[in-house]
Amino acid sequence: MRVAVWFLVVLLAFGFAQKRVVLGVGGKTAIVYLPLTVVERLGYFKEEGLDVVSQDLQAGSRALQALIGGSVEVVMGYYDHTIQMQAQGRDIVAFVQVGRYPAIVLGVRSDLADQVRSIPDLKGRRVGVTAPGSSTHFFLNYLLVKNGLKPTDVAVVGVSVGAQAVAAVQNRQVEAISNVEPAITLLEERGLIKVLADTRSTKGTREVLGGEYPAAVLYTTRAWLERNPDTAQRLVNAMVRGLRWMQGKSPEEIAAVLPEEYFLGDRALYLKVLKNSLESFSPTGRFSDTAPLRPLTVLSAFDPNVARAQIDLKRTYTNAFVDQVPKR
Missing domain, CATH: 3.40.190.10 (Periplasmic binding protein-like II)
Structure with a gap:
């Protein structure tokens, strides 16, 4: 009987063990990546059975290099890197959109x-x-x-x-x-x-870039995504839940869940920043079918590799995981 009970305890422990994910972020205290911290602080990753280890790499290019080098599995960075990498023969996929304007x-x-x-x-x-x-x-x-x-x-x-x-x-x-x-x-x-x-607002982004422009996203290699669809789904579930939580929240309510060091010694000013930034976040996590064309146009203007390449935008992002998020 004792052996049977011990075996059941071991099974339960393994069943509820959290899946560890190493995530690189291109400057964690930047407002554009704020939903990541919100999700962490509200415990949504843990509720999805994830142990997300965030590495703050201070810049998007460094986070991308960490992914390519294998020291992180997933990146919170800007969508345009997926296009840039496809032009270089690398298959990188964005699988949830956090920011709809670059800000x-x-x-x-x-x-x-x-x-x-x-x-x-x-x-x-x-x-x-x-x-x-x-x-x-x-x-x-x-x-x-x-x-x-x-x-x-x-x-x-x-x-x-x-x-x-x-x-x-x-x-x-x-x-x-x-x-x-x-x-x-x-x-x-x-x-x-x-x-x-x-480009912090709808108006400004339209004036500078022509309209909605996918910015902060979670992205990874296609190989990782295909090997870890359940983990990817749980990451997306947590991120979309966080984006939904932020909708309609006041700057004060959002600031209440953040670490004190994010305010850079001026909480009142940070609240003003938050107020001015809230419309830049995606309410749904979903990519539109037309917005990815704008980053392609931008990159093609100055990157000869992108300009010469036959970019298949449909391979740079997917809504498959966002579409499976529970409607809670």
Whole structure:
């Protein structure tokens, strides 16, 4: 009898054991990746039987390299990397959409605003991005090309996100910056930058990029997705539940579940950032059939590999998991 009871306990333990997933994120404190922290803090991953180990790699390009190198299994990063990788012969798939606008801003230091009045005036300037090869860099390249310059007409400097990005402007390491919240609002509130291009809202994204633009997503290799469909489904269940929870919540309610260090010493300002950012998040986690065309257009403008490739957008994302999320 004791042996039978012990065997049952072992079976139950294995049945309820949490599946470990190593997830890389391109700057965890950035507002664009906020739903990941919300889901973690609300315990939704654990309720799905997942032990998600997040590695904050501070930039999208570093998170992508970690995936390719095998040190992480899944990435919370920007969708455009899936297109870039397909052009290089790598099969990377986004499987839940978190952000429907990039929420990236290009700004110039306020003390140079009389010299840099528009994007063409950036020629010869030092511009900060989260890291070379990241989506903030892609955004900058696209705007340069769109305005008659070449990506090589500026010097790109990696400044990470959050406090590091703010410090890079304050210390005059860069003359302009392409970055995300909360750094941008902190810089604006302190009078340190003048905005040249802004995709934090529906209106701004439409003006700069033409419309909805899939941004923050979970992506991985097709091989991992095919080997781990149950784990992928549980990740998506948790993420979509988090996105649903955020709908209709006030900035104060969302901030209440976040770590204190996310506020960068100014909770009131962070609440303002949250208020201005909420419409950038997807309410459903689902990709539209037309929005992925915009990242393809953007990348094709300056990346010759993408411009030459026959990109099959249908292989860069899937709604199969989002469509199976319980309607609770």
